Amino acid sequence: MAAKTAPPSGARAGATSRRTRDPAARRSVDVREWLGGIRLSGFMVIMMGLVVLAAFVLVPTIGTYVDQRQQIAAMEEAVTLTTDQVADLEAQRDRSRDPAYINTQARERLYYTKPGEVFYLVIDDLTAAQAPQEQADVSADVAQTPTDWMTQLVRSVTEAGLAQSATTPTIGVPDPAPSSGPSP
Template structure:
């Protein structure tokens, strides 16, 4: 087996000095611009590039606007197709006599002759049932607030309320209190 050796490296020269870059001198713009030679062909081509930019920029803007409109219309068409599919499936369900019977029983409380139906009233759990209001006192009390500010506060609070209490006008009380005088 032969031994390979690396070639001998050259010893550094004593007279070799590190390379220096020439100092930078300031650039004279007039000299630089004077070196550019404009020919008639170059002026015509530069004019065509500027003209093309003025023509194409509005056209590209119109193109982008039209693409956005097309995308919005395609989304609307897709939404309409989904709605049509939902309505067609609903129409198919209404063609089934069993579905019609079920809907009539649930929504309108229809029954077949001879059937007995029991309706459960107040089937809510006690924590979800509406709470009874406290009875109104029999004695008249003097309030220590101004009635006008109380009225304004009441109107503004009712306008900002998140829930609405049902109004039962003309509906008889299901549990009337008996008259205590015989």
């Protein structure tokens, strides 16, 4: 019987160096061999399970935290606006407590007078030269019509109802040339 002998260590090293130098050999990876090289211990499995569990627990919590922070920022902005409105209302209240302001507002808005005063309200105090003239047309295309629109509407409806014949437009067919002579 012939005994198999192991190749010398130098020959084996040469074969390995040839494999690493060959680019085609590096591209093809045996997945079973690669996965077989990974050894998982019980501790690693437990730790990976804890990491996955922590991700499932923390992701919704972080989302809730971000939503709440956005709501808090929106409410703080609303409080700032309300504070500004309160400050404006307090300023108006302080003005309304001033007798000079009340007197001025009553005279200007409500036309109140003090006892013994005579108040004249002039409605049209401009002369004909000072009165604003009619403005020019905005453009040449848009102008005010010289007739009443209601009469134009009635005339248009009446003419449409009294028409002898109605023509329907045909798409793609040109209109016949009009004759120059009188029609019979």
